Amino acid sequence: MAERGRVLVTGASIGIGEATARRLTAEGFNVIATARRADRLQKLAAETGADIFPADLTVQADVDALVAHVLNGGGITALVNNAGGARGQDPVAEARLDDWLEMYRINVLATVALTRALLPGLRKQGGDIVFVTSTAAQETYVGGAGYTAAKHAERMIKDTLRIELVGEPVRLIEIRPGMVKTEEFSKRRLGSEEAAAKVYAGVAEPLVAEDIADAIAWTLTRPKHVNIDSLVIRPVAQANSWTVARK
Ligand SMILES: NC(=O)c1ccc[n+]([C@@H]2O[C@H](COP(=O)([O-])OP(=O)(O)OC[C@H]3O[C@@H](n4cnc5c(N)ncnc54)[C@H](OP(=O)(O)O)[C@@H]3O)[C@@H](O)[C@H]2O)c1
Numbered sequence: 001m002a003e004r005g006r007v008l009v010t011g012a013s014i015g016i017g018e019a020t021a022r023r024l025t026a027e028g029f030n031v032i033a034t035a036r037r038a039d040r041l042q043k044l045a046a047e048t049g050a051d052i053f054p055a056d057l058t059v060q061a062d063v064d065a066l067v068a069h070v071l072n073g074g075g076i077t078a079l080v081n082n083a084g085g086a087r088g089q090d091p092v093a094e095a096r097l098d099d100w101l102e103m104y105r106i107n108v109l110a111t112v113a114l115t116r117a118l119l120p121g122l123r124k125q126g127g128d129i130v131f132v133t134s135t136a137a138q139e140t141y142v143g144g145a146g147y148t149a150a151k152h153a154e155r156m157i158k159d160t161l162r163i164e165l166v167g168e169p170v171r172l173i174e175i176r177p178g179m180v181k182t183e184e185f186s187k188r189r190l191g192s193e194e195a196a197a198k199v200y201a202g203v204a205e206p207l208v209a210e211d212i213a214d215a216i217a218w219t220l221t222r223p224k225h226v227n228i229d230s231l232v233i234r235p236v237a238q239a240n241s242w243t244v245a246r247k
Pocket of ligand 1: 011013015036037086176177178183188
């Protein structure tokens with residue numbers, strides 16, 4: 001095991017998760033990177049030396065196989081629950097339940113399933129769990145209910161665990177990013193490149209994936225008695241989810 005420990009990063013095929021896997025390997029952590037797309041993970045492995053394990057975290061058999069892989073390798077010292085995302089931006093009056101279900105599955109249920117499975121080892125040996133939620137976990141906006149409901153729910157997993165595990169050597173860390181310009185997040189949410197481009201149009205310097213990776217690396221490298229409970233990070237041009245300066 002590397003001196004700094006062994007970290008499982010979910011959603012590591014692209015965006016914030018990929019940047020986090022790259023940053024943590026560069027800082028001397030042993031990284032296990034997971035996501036569905038094996039080809040992208042293979043590229044990451046070739047470039048960083050990260051161990052990779054493709055899995056769909058909404059499929060219990062995949063979660064089980066991933067957990068077995070992690071435990072066979074000696075367990076982990078940290079889990080970064082990053083896989084997630086948004087689908088659609090419909091008002092509640094027109095809510096598409098398929099989108100709500102998908103968001104709940106990946107942001108909430110997959111996070112609980114993996115956290116629950118890896119918790120015994122983390123409690124026994126000590127360790128960290130990072131939750132990449134969103135400012136959507138603390139506020140809402142027109143058309144945001146499906147995503148904000150899922151991210152509020154994800155935040156409650158962390159908040160509840162924080163009190164359930166108090167006194168144990170497990171740090172529970174939440175990162176709440178505002179607008180981060182990643183390659184696929186808004187495209188997946190809105191369905192087209194054009195719609196995604198409008199999200200960032202005229203915004204001076206939205207955050208980039210590396211900014212969030214930097215924050216995650218910082219929280220994990222604080223002295224062991226320091227638990228960064230939650231960290232809200234936005235670009236200077238964004239005051240809240242609906243107040244954004246555009247040129
Ligand atoms: N971008 C933003 O503005 C922003 C702001 C606040 C919070 N966040 C949150 O930050 C996290 C990362 O965002 P991002 O912008 O980096 O998103 P992204 O670029 O869309 O990446 C999402 C990652 O999750 C993985 N994933 C999706 N569904 C999965 C599944 N069923 N099983 C396993 N992996 C799955 C994807 O990989 P595969 O497709 O290869 O499986 C991908 O690696 C998410 O939780 C997001 O909600 C993003």
